[in-house]
Amino acid sequence: MNIGFMDELVNKIKKLQGDSQSLDPDASTRGQLLGEVVKYTDRFLSEIDESPGYIAEDFSKNLENYKVGEKGENLEKLLALFEEYVEKPGINPASGGHLGYIPGGGLYTSAVGDFLAAVTNKYAGVYFGSPGAVRMEHMMVDWLIEILGFPKGAVGNLTSGGSIATLTAVTVARDAHSISGAGVSKAVIYHTSQVHHCLHKAIRIAGLGDAIHRNIQTDSEYKMPLDQLEEFIAEDRKKGLNPFLVVSTAGTTDSGVVDPLAGISDICKKYQLWHHVDAAYGGFFILVEGLKDYFKGIAECDSIAIDPHKGLFLPYGTGAVIIKDVDALLKSHHYQANYMRDAYTGKSVLSPADISPELTRHFRGLRMWLPLKLIGLDSFRKALEEKHLLALYFYEKIGEMGFETGGKPELSIVLYRYTQGIEPHRIDEFNTELIKACHRDGRVFLSSTTLKGRVWLRCAVLSFRTHLSTIDKALEMLSEALEEVKGLK
Ligand SMILES: Cc1ncc(COP(=O)(O)O)c(C=O)c1O
Numbered sequence: 261m262n263i264g265f266m267d268e269l270v271n272k273i274k275k276l277q278g279d280s281q282s283l284d285p286d287a288s289t290r291g292q293l294l295g296e297v298v299k300y301t302d303r304f305l306s307e308i309d310e311s312p313g314y315i316a317e318d319f320s321k322n323l324e325n326y327k328v329g330e331k332g333e334n335l336e337k338l339l340a341l342f343e344e345y346v347e348k349p350g351i352n353p354a355s356g357g358h359l360g361y362i363p364g365g366g367l368y369t370s371a372v373g374d375f376l377a378a379v380t381n382k383y384a385g386v387y388f389g390s391p392g393a394v395r396m397e398h399m400m401v402d403w404l405i406e407i408l409g410f411p412k413g414a415v416g417n418l419t420s421g422g423s424i425a426t427l428t429a430v431t432v433a434r435d436a437h438s439i440s441g442a443g444v445s446k447a448v449i450y451h452t453s454q455v456h457h458c459l460h461k462a463i464r465i466a467g468l469g470d471a472i473h474r475n476i477q478t479d480s481e482y483k484m485p486l487d488q489l490e491e492f493i494a495e496d497r498k499k500g501l502n503p504f505l506v507v508s509t510a511g512t513t514d515s516g517v518v519d520p521l522a523g524i525s526d527i528c529k530k531y532q533l534w535h536h537v538d539a540a541y542g543g544f545f546i547l548v549e550g551l552k553d554y555f556k557g558i559a560e561c562d563s564i565a566i567d568p569h570k571g572l573f574l575p576y577g578t579g580a581v582i583i584k585d586v587d588a589l590l591k592s593h594h595y596q597a598n599y600m601r602d603a604y605t606g607k608s609v610l611s612p613a614d615i616s617p618e619l620t621r622h623f624r625g626l627r628m629w630l631p632l633k634l635i636g637l638d639s640f641r642k643a644l645e646e647k648h649l650l651a652l653y654f655y656e657k658i659g660e661m662g663f664e665t666g667g668k669p670e671l672s673i674v675l676y677r678y679t680q681g682i683e684p685h686r687i688d689e690f691n692t693e694l695i696k697a698c699h700r701d702g703r704v705f706l707s708s709t710t711l712k713g714r715v716w717l718r719c720a721v722l723s724f725r726t727h728l729s730t731i732d733k734a735l736e737m738l739s740e741a742l743e744e745v746k747g748l749k
Pocket residue numbers: 362420421422423424456458509511512513538539540541542567579
């Protein structure tokens with residue numbers, strides 16, 4: 261061996277180790293970094309009740325001007341950039357003032373779990389890699405299975421959100437019904453116009469773009485009418501088509517209503533269709549005693565999507581899919597590879613990688629387990645009940661203010677629009693102006709939608725930080741916006 265070459269090699273390696281040492285900060289630097297970040301987040305949280313729900317982006321400012329360079333910069337400067345360019349503009353989803361779309365969460369205890377997950381970097385994709393992390397994730401999924409009333413033996417996976425949960429369920433339904441090739445164009449999928457658009461995305465990605473869709477007209481409460489569903493299925497069968505999937509929603513995004521799940525499951529059983537329930541938004545309201553009845557029959561379906569980053573107030577990045585038929589789930593997702601041979605332990609614990617599209621993945625179980633264990637379920641139930649009652653309060657108050665309202669909120673979304681004294685053909689325009697005025701104000705963030713072709717405003721209550729004072733602020737803002745828009749007319 262060439263000794264000179266080896267010495268040179270070792271010296272070079274040591275120098276590179278020294279030069280890249282900043283990748284692994286020492287205890288005092290770690291303390292400093294964390295101290296600054298905690299100071300930042302404490303400031304952020306101390307202001308959150310007063311922070312606007314929405315700030316429009318200032319297009320004259322550009323984060324891209326601050327390019328990544330060869331040398332590092334100090335954290336204080338980077339936190340200042342983060343504050344100006346990331347924290348401030350747009351919706352403030354950590355604030356209770358987020359009352360648009362489906363509000364987010366951001367539990368602090370979950371962030372602490374993420375910190376632990378990132379520092380320990382446990383490998384949650386494969387049981388062999390981290391039996392504890394995988395068991396913790398299964399424990400969380402089993403808890404979901406239990407609260408949803410699914411039978412023991414069902415399985416599931418923590419996903420990045422509702423869209424991937426839906427994609428997983430659609431893929432499994434496809435394979436369970438052996439739909440492929442020429443069979444796709446004869447396959448029929450049933451849903452209403454109220455289904456979340458992630459279903460359409462999932463269908464296309466799953467190679468079912470050429471399948472037939474039956475977009476069932478909703479009833480007056482924006483729910484799936486059972487008689488029409490059954491008629492469609494029976495007719496399609498007579499035509500020689502292959503009805504295979506019904507997608508219902510337990511908490512629609514627009515109006516927060518729950519489809520008649522039990523009736524849909526009965527029809528699916530009768531005609532042997534896969535019933536998937538999108539409970540991404542509404543599912544956790546099953547924890548509230550007084551709202552349980554809406555979810556009757558959910559345990560009879562074949563798969564469920566439910567989002568802990570919605571109804572369990574976790575930070576973005578945690579959804580879940582639950583599937584009754586383990587073999588079907590494995591059939592769609594299980595693969596082996598020669599470089600994974602050490603990981604095949606033959607143990608009975610399934611690896612997330614075998615039941616999902618992902619291999620390496622974020623250790624999502626910890627961000628869910630830590631808050632549930634630290635805080636206990638009772639506070640979650642109470643917070644969800646509070647959100648429901650706040651929606652009811654908003655519904656009553658906005659009606660008193662002269663707004664037309666959609667139905668009484670089943671879960672926590674209220675539909676409303678202003679029509680008094682407005683010519684019918686100008687109602688949509690008036691309400692569009694009203695929501696724009698609210699966005700300009702930004703004290704809280706509200707959003708709008710169209711239902712059966714008409715513009716409606718929405719108030720969606722789901723943030724754990726939304727309380728009575730937030731709803732009063734929203735009502736005050738709406739009342740001022742109303743005067744402003746009336747003044748423009
Ligand atoms: C009913 C419903 N399903 C699915 C989704 C999609 O979930 P995600 O945004 O987590 O992908 C949403 C999002 O708001 C939703 O409201």
